[in-house]
Amino acid sequence: MMVRQLQDVQVTVVGLGLMGGSLAAALRGQCRTVTGVARRAETVDAALARGLVDRATVDLAGGVSGADVVVLATPVRTILHQIAEIGPLLPDGCLLLDLGSTKTEIVNAMALLPEHVQPLGGHPMCGKESSGPEAADPALYRSRTFVLCPLPRTSQPALALAVRLVGAVGAHPLLLDPQRHDSLVATASHLPYLLACALVATAGTAASSDPAVGRLLASGFRDTSRLAGSDVAMMLDILLTNRLEILKAVDSFQAQLDAMRRVLETADGEAVRAALSAIRAGRLRMLP
């Protein structure tokens, strides 16, 4: 089987929020057609008005009819429901890719799809605080890592088509096993979210005994707590579908914070300086 050229394929993006809308906009013009599917008519109208898609509909069956690639760009537990129902609607050989933030449960669900479907787990490492089609930005994926989790049944041509699609939006594909992905993002993404939440809760407790704390919140607090402003429905699905890996990451973090607490408790200036310097250098290596 030949790998399809991107300009020959019909792509349907299901979910036209920040992630789906941005992907559609980045692909538009590079594929034969980009169709959008949304639950609400207002989202369809907004996506058309902003030119994110060639056409859009609230009808899932109509939207995926004739598609070579279908991308599920909804919250994780919605993706799980959609995978369970979409199989019979998909054309023969159709690549079904998702953009969900956790992968083990999704790839397990994909394994149950009818044989005529080519399933592939996906997770682009990008996002922003704002959401909805209004926030969509065709540059969102540029230079970002785009994780792909092939199943044993995923054909090489289907994977190769997905790699072209990832390249077309400017991202870098990274093939990972879904369990490994979930363990890594527990540390890289989900732990930072919980820390931001616990920091806000701590400041809330402080504010209940002294409201002046609100006047002392500067850019450091704002940045460290930013993720606590994330969409709750999206984060809830992530936490519930990656619970065990996240609990492990929390344990690992608590051990690190305990260690820092102990160093500070000694008031040994040189030991504190050494710990802070090593961490600062480590961050520069991680995020050059």
Add this chain to the structure above:
Amino acid sequence: MMVRQLQDVQVTVVGLGLMGGSLAAALRGQCRTVTGVARRAETVDAALARGLVDRATVDLAGGVSGADVVVLATPVRTILHQIAEIGPLLPDGCLLLDLGSTKTEIVNAMALLPEHVQPLGGHPMCGKESSGPEAADPALYRSRTFVLCPLPRTSQPALALAVRLVGAVGAHPLLLDPQRHDSLVATASHLPYLLACALVATAGTAASSDPAVGRLLASGFRDTSRLAGSDVAMMLDILLTNRLEILKAVDSFQAQLDAMRRVLETADGEAVRAALSAIRAGRLRMLP
């Protein structure tokens, strides 16, 4: 005693990094003269070249001679040394203000200054990741809270002059007791720094068993860990001079994180959603 008009006073800023350089630049033109004092000749040259000050010198005694206001804009433990030495150099009635991030130890040191000096603790709630006179920005203080910690001996005219100075750089004065300030900033600033550090350490541990974690670090991790890139010398002084309040804030945070961990452990979706929603709403109230 009359409150001095700002245009009549001679201000000397000791330390021409981000904070001191920005303050000098914001005051220049609004005071009779703004003099800068730095330890290194290159800093003096850079401040003059960037037009941050009217004049600059490496000579502390010469720089503060004739000053109506002297502002110490160095790291906290340097401020403590400077307070111990600067008294005899200051003109009669001179206001000595500092910009240090912790206040109890500084205000205690100020209480020992010779009687002819008018001391006042200060802490503007602003900053940025970059440092040095190159990063100085006259808009840095605009719309920010500027904490002032008067001593029992601080005269009303001296405090009123400081309030004018704070207003002249666009900041909002907030009078606080030094212990209360230190307790509040432990939660608002120093805790976020330690969380960022412990997060980087956790990711470092994860990376040592699987380096792929580095490819999955996206904007969420970057923002949550940003403070771990702060200047180590500055942060070391802060941690060592506000140790007990910071340890209390860490304990409070650990209790909050434990509580979140327990809710997640139950896998009770509605309980998790309620906790995340309350925190998200709390952050919106704190940071509108």
